Amino acid sequence: MEARLGIYLVRRFFLMVLTLFGISVLVFVMLRLVPGNIADIVFNAAGMIDVAEKAKLEKELGLDQPIVVQYAQWISGLAHGDLGYSYVSEKPALQEIAPRIPITAKLAGLALTFAVIFGVPLGVISAVRQNTALDYVLRVISLSGLSMPAFWLGLLILMGFVAYFGTIPIYTNPPKGFWNTFLLFSIPAAAVGFRSSALVMRLTRSSMLEVLRQDYIRTARAKGAPNQSVYYRHALRNAMLPVVTVIGIEAAFLMGGLIVTETVFNIPGVARFLVEAIRWRDYPIVQNLVMFIAVVAVSINFLIDLLYAVLDPRIRYAK
Amino acid sequence: MIAKLIANVALAVAVSTIAQADEPKHGGILHIYHRETPPSLSIHEEATFSVNVPAMGLFNNLVIYDQHKPQNSMSDIVPELATSWAWDSANTVLTFKLREGVTWHDGKPFTAKDVKCTFDLLQDKAQDKFRKNPRRDLFNNVSEVTTNGDFEVALHLKRPQPSLLAMIASGYTPMYPCHVTPAQMRTHPIGTGPYKFVEFKQNESIKLARNENYWKKGLPYLDGIEYTIISNRATAVLAFVAGKVDMTFPTEMTSALMQDIKQQDPTAICEIKPINVNTNLIVNRENPPFDNIELRKAMALALDRKAFIDIIFQGQADAGGTLLPPPEGVWGMPPEILKTVPGYGDVNKDREQARAIMVKLGYGPNNPLKIKVSTRNLATYRDPAVVLIDQLKTIYIDAELDPVESSQWFAKIARNDYSVGLNLTGNGIDDPDQAFYENYACGSERNYTHYCNKELEALFDKQSVETDVEKRKKMVWDIDKKLQEDVARPILMHARSGTCWKPYVKNMTIMNNSAYNGYRYDDLWLDN
Numbered sequence: 001m002e003a004r005l006g007i008y009l010v011r012r013f014f015l016m017v018l019t020l021f022g023i024s025v026l027v028f029v030m031l032r033l034v035p036g037n038i039a040d041i042v043f044n045a046a047g048m049i050d051v052a053e054k055a056k057l058e059k060e061l062g063l064d065q066p067i068v069v070q071y072a073q074w075i076s077g078l079a080h081g082d083l084g085y086s087y088v089s090e091k092p093a094l095q096e097i098a099p100r101i102p103i104t105a106k107l108a109g110l111a112l113t114f115a116v117i118f119g120v121p122l123g124v125i126s127a128v129r130q131n132t133a134l135d136y137v138l139r140v141i142s143l144s145g146l147s148m149p150a151f152w153l154g155l156l157i158l159m160g161f162v163a164y165f166g167t168i169p170i171y172t173n174p175p176k177g178f179w180n181t182f183l184l185f186s187i188p189a190a191a192v193g194f195r196s197s198a199l200v201m202r203l204t205r206s207s208m209l210e211v212l213r214q215d216y217i218r219t220a221r222a223k224g225a226p227n228q229s230v231y232y233r234h235a236l237r238n239a240m241l242p243v244v245t246v247i248g249i250e251a252a253f254l255m256g257g258l259i260v261t262e263t264v265f266n267i268p269g270v271a272r273f274l275v276e277a278i279r280w281r282d283y284p285i286v287q288n289l290v291m292f293i294a295v296v297a298v299s300i301n302f303l304i305d306l307l308y309a310v311l312d313p314r315i316r317y318a319k
Numbered sequence: 320m321i322a323k324l325i326a327n328v329a330l331a332v333a334v335s336t337i338a339q340a341d342e343p344k345h346g347g348i349l350h351i352y353h354r355e356t357p358p359s360l361s362i363h364e365e366a367t368f369s370v371n372v373p374a375m376g377l378f379n380n381l382v383i384y385d386q387h388k389p390q391n392s393m394s395d396i397v398p399e400l401a402t403s404w405a406w407d408s409a410n411t412v413l414t415f416k417l418r419e420g421v422t423w424h425d426g427k428p429f430t431a432k433d434v435k436c437t438f439d440l441l442q443d444k445a446q447d448k449f450r451k452n453p454r455r456d457l458f459n460n461v462s463e464v465t466t467n468g469d470f471e472v473a474l475h476l477k478r479p480q481p482s483l484l485a486m487i488a489s490g491y492t493p494m495y496p497c498h499v500t501p502a503q504m505r506t507h508p509i510g511t512g513p514y515k516f517v518e519f520k521q522n523e524s525i526k527l528a529r530n531e532n533y534w535k536k537g538l539p540y541l542d543g544i545e546y547t548i549i550s551n552r553a554t555a556v557l558a559f560v561a562g563k564v565d566m567t568f569p570t571e572m573t574s575a576l577m578q579d580i581k582q583q584d585p586t587a588i589c590e591i592k593p594i595n596v597n598t599n600l601i602v603n604r605e606n607p608p609f610d611n612i613e614l615r616k617a618m619a620l621a622l623d624r625k626a627f628i629d630i631i632f633q634g635q636a637d638a639g640g641t642l643l644p645p646p647e648g649v650w651g652m653p654p655e656i657l658k659t660v661p662g663y664g665d666v667n668k669d670r671e672q673a674r675a676i677m678v679k680l681g682y683g684p685n686n687p688l689k690i691k692v693s694t695r696n697l698a699t700y701r702d703p704a705v706v707l708i709d710q711l712k713t714i715y716i717d718a719e720l721d722p723v724e725s726s727q728w729f730a731k732i733a734r735n736d737y738s739v740g741l742n743l744t745g746n747g748i749d750d751p752d753q754a755f756y757e758n759y760a761c762g763s764e765r766n767y768t769h770y771c772n773k774e775l776e777a778l779f780d781k782q783s784v785e786t787d788v789e790k791r792k793k794m795v796w797d798i799d800k801k802l803q804e805d806v807a808r809p810i811l812m813h814a815r816s817g818t819c820w821k822p823y824v825k826n827m828t829i830m831n832n833s834a835y836n837g838y839r840y841d842d843l844w845l846d847n
Binding site for chain 1: 350356358359365366367450451452453502505506519520521522523524547548549550551553554557558560561562563564583724725726727728729730732733744764765767
């Protein structure tokens with residue numbers, strides 16, 4: 001059994017490496033298919049159309065070289081821990097990217113915690129109290145969470161704060177201390193987590209409802225198992241498989257997909273920086289940042305696969 | 320008697336309080352939001368006031384427009400790093416006496432060599448080059464820069480050009496140190512200005528701190544300025560209302576947003592002013608059928624500028640020619656001349672005339688001319704382009720919007736790959752030399768329509784050497800009128816834009832005729 005699990009893990013690992021290689025090629029090529037490069041943007045911003053000067057800058061940045069050479073240079077740099085220099089700030093890309101990761105990680109972590117803390121229990125309650133008033137209320141709340149655009153909710157929260165408290169919970173300076181950090185990030189995290197918790201809640205509910213109809217649940221009840229034991233020991237564990245998958249996908253999404261929340265709450269995180277870098281065609285930043293997000297997403301998927309193996313014995317025994 | 324005494328004491332206390340309130344106070348950090356991450360902090364290499372606003376406080380010019388006179392004009396240029404200036408009798412040598420005892424932020428002394436280095440960089444004569452040099456052409460007339468000791472420098476001109484002083488007074492012409500490379504100036508600028516560079520974090524903030532060794536003794540009053548980058552305008556406005564920032568980004572507010580701010584914070588001080596940015600029509604005169612001047616004239620006659628101003632700026636913009644119109648603009652055509660220019664009079668009559676031209680050229684309601692109106696895919700470009708398309712319909716031109724990805728806009732124009740376009744042109748200084756040579760001279764890089772009229776170019780030179788301001792104005796008006804008649808680049812409107820600040824921010828002056836020159840902020844102070 002352990003040998004089979006080992007093979008399963010090795011296979012998943014190689015698939016992960018292959019996926020990352022594919023992403024690196026895709027990102028690199030797609031970025032160069034987008035019209036314009038940094039030289040175009042830099043000269044456009046000044047209303048200049050001097051072709052010779054643009055070519056000079058392209059040469060200086062190595063953009064005149066064949067795409068394969070550029071790719072090889074990037075990958076070889078990456079292998080040596082050299083991420084290159086940002087075209088815009090002219091600082092090492094690592095120096096630009098690294099400080100933004102903890103900011104987004106804090107926001108994403110809090111949002112995910114919010115989503116799990118509220119989403120899973122409310123999903124269970126909604127399932128076990130199916131078709132009661134409480135179930136209807138929870139379903140309406142979860143639907144509104146899914147349908148409210150993040151920028152609208154974010155702005156509404158900001159306007160509410162300004163109108164009722166005379167302050168605005170946006171990021172202007174790095175917060176000092178745990179509580180200040182927690183307070184600053186908790187409001188945007190709640191805005192993001194509201195949507196995620198709605199998703200988790202709906203999925204937990206439907207998954208629980210499906211599991212509760214299974215024969216083994218009926219058997220457990222027939223054997224006289226108390227409700228709490230049936231719901232949380234027998235049903236929830238099995239119902240969690242799809243929920244864990246969604247939580248994993250949400251976690252990967254939150255690392256790079258919080259552009260709206262970061263913009264509205266003015267958080268200098270990864271997503272906002274990525275969009276800005278794309279706007280400037282700052283290739284070293286975009287390539288490395290996308291690769292970072294890809295590594296996070298692929299790693300989370302790998303962990304979920306491992307968790308599957310733990311949660312579902314069928315996966316461990318599959319050939 | 321006692322009552323009189325009490326009244327006198329109360330009056331004395333009140334007067335003393337008012338006097339104290341008006342007395343500048345040292346200290347405090349001024350918080351301003353910045354609308355975007357600027358490309359760098361090297362003023363010479365950039366062409367957006369997103370750079371000038373945070374970076375002007377780092378530097379000094381030789382001379383500068385008086386920072387508390389809203390209208391930039393030749394008579395309001397004051398000394399800065401130069402203590403005085405003088406023209407020779409032929410008006411071809413401009414000599415500056417330099418201030419002694421000024422040091423760069425890194426402690427090195429400022430001398431005439433630095434002035435020469437700055438002009439060498441601007442003219443691409445230095446060994447180190449700028450990555451880009453958008454205002455190189457402004458100094459084409461400077462043949463040589465010579466120094467006489469450490470504190471005198473002379474600019475030798477090919478021909479007289481009184482407005483050279485205006486260009487040197489612009490926020491776009493700070494002095495750069497010889498000993499710092501252009502690359503370092505982009506990331507960690509060193510100046511002589513009232514504030515020192517502290518840090519610049521993309522998407523986050525730009526921080527400046529008081530220069531303790533500033534040559535203006537006792538200044539700046541502020542301990543520093545922090546520009547928080549808030550790219551979402553709704554968040555930025557709420558941050559201002561909530562008091563998180565003391566001031567909005569200069570000349571960034573629309574009239575509607577300013578009303579909203581005043582409603583939420585009645586104490587806020589808001590001003591709306593022209594920014595010397597015009598919206599204009601560019602027509603590719605080299606490709607048929609637009610090589611026909613009659614067709615271009617018909618297009619110019621179809622324009623209803625009031626409609627543009629009302630729709631796009633809720634009435635807060637101005638109709639004018641190439642130069643910003645008076646009273647804020649110094650050189651623009653006065654209304655009595657402007658209304659004699661074709662296309663600036665009765666819209667219905669003009670359109671009747673335009674339709675007649677179009678019919679003569681073979682177009683009509685059943686046979687409209689089908690074109691594309693190309694423009695940058697940004698709201699400030701796209702919105703007026705949509706109004707333009709609607710107006711062109713009235714003269715049998717069936718136009719379709721062609722939004723061009725922003726990075727490709729000028730490349731597309733350079734390739735002549737457009738027929739009709741809508742563009743925005745900003746002027747760093749309200750001066751005819753800059754506007755004419757940059758946008759209308761034969762072969763100029765920014766003469767996007769390739770308009771070339773040698774006779775008119777001779778008139779550019781003639782007005783440029785004229786030292787009598789009133790005489791020069793009349794020459795400028797004639798040129799501007801001729802440019803509009805030639806449909807060189809029809810001007811649709813000159814934008815106005817607003818700024819708001821909290822009442823405790825003192826000594827703030829917003830410029831009337833340029834958005835590029837008024838951000839030294841060395842005598843701003845906070846009364847809180």
